[in-house]
């Protein structure tokens with residue numbers, strides 16, 4: 001299959017490089033100049049696995065304005081939520097109504113933006129349960145062993161077609177362990193809920209997921225946030241993939257067993273003085289709560305705290 005990854009950051013590179021290694025044709029489109037220039041100059045991207053085995057993987061990388069191909073089967077969007085609107089505008093000259101789009105960005109907001117450019121039956125979205133770090137321009141670390149992590153995905157229409165199954169087959173071949181569901185919002189919201197607890201609290205306290213789970217009051221903190229998020233989801237009419245108890249168990253498992261040493265990606269943005277995606281995670285739950293006359297007070301409070309931390313760092 002032919003893929004174009006739009007947003008060749010940590011996750012875009014992981015998906016693109018592994019799909020390329022699985023035998024697909026992959027191009028990358030990105031706008032961060034030091035990164036694009038470095039990849040062009042060195043003829044690819046240096047890939048590490050858990051800080052080891054650094055090697056150069058040749059990639060075809062383009063700025064949005066110089067990319068002209070229109071015969072791609074799937075466009076994969078991987079960037080921070082607040083970067084998407086500008087990127088869509090800059091890339092629209094190579095969009096057409098045959099292309100499918102896949103995205104596994106965190107938070108919510110991206111799907112509505114994609115629907116401004118693509119038909120609902122072409123949109124596939126999901127969640128990526130794997131950690132990747134962009135160490136700097138032209139350098140990426142695929143955290144975990146080959147085959148680590150998994151992903152959930154669903155068609156916006158909740159009706160998988162032939163192309164969806166072809167896409168899932170390639171994701172499987174590339175070792176992403178995909179799980180295709182027919183519950184679009186439930187699939188996406190599951191990760192929003194997880195991130196609204198672990199990413200946000202680990203970022204605020206600059207701790208790993210394991211350090212969070214180690215705190216004896218962690219369950220109580222998680223429970224309050226999970227309950228509020230589920231109260232919102234109920235009012236939205238979303239059937240969640242997990243019960244509240246299963247969500248609590250999943251938070252515990254990921255924090256203590258799967259990724260105890262990991263700092264979430266929101267922490268990485270905060271410590272690099274980049275804006276975080278909190279408005280699309282906790283802030284999204286607050287906004288949806290307001291729409292359905294429910295106050296997600298704790299999520300609102302945490303959203304403010306993250307913005308306070310961002311503001312404080314910018315002043316220092």
Ligand code: NAD
Pocket residue numbers: 007008009010011012030031032035078079080081083104105106107128129130131132133134265272274277
């Ligand atoms: P990223 O920050 O690595 O890259 C996103 C975009 O930002 C790319 O276009 C990249 O070139 C650009 N960029 C990176 N550093 C920059 C800098 N210092 N200045 C300007 N531009 C810069 O983002 P990501 O980690 O690939 O995340 C993409 C999406 O996937 C997000 O929604 C994220 O929450 C989600 N996600 C990330 C992970 C992870 O472990 N990284 C896991 C699951 C989901």
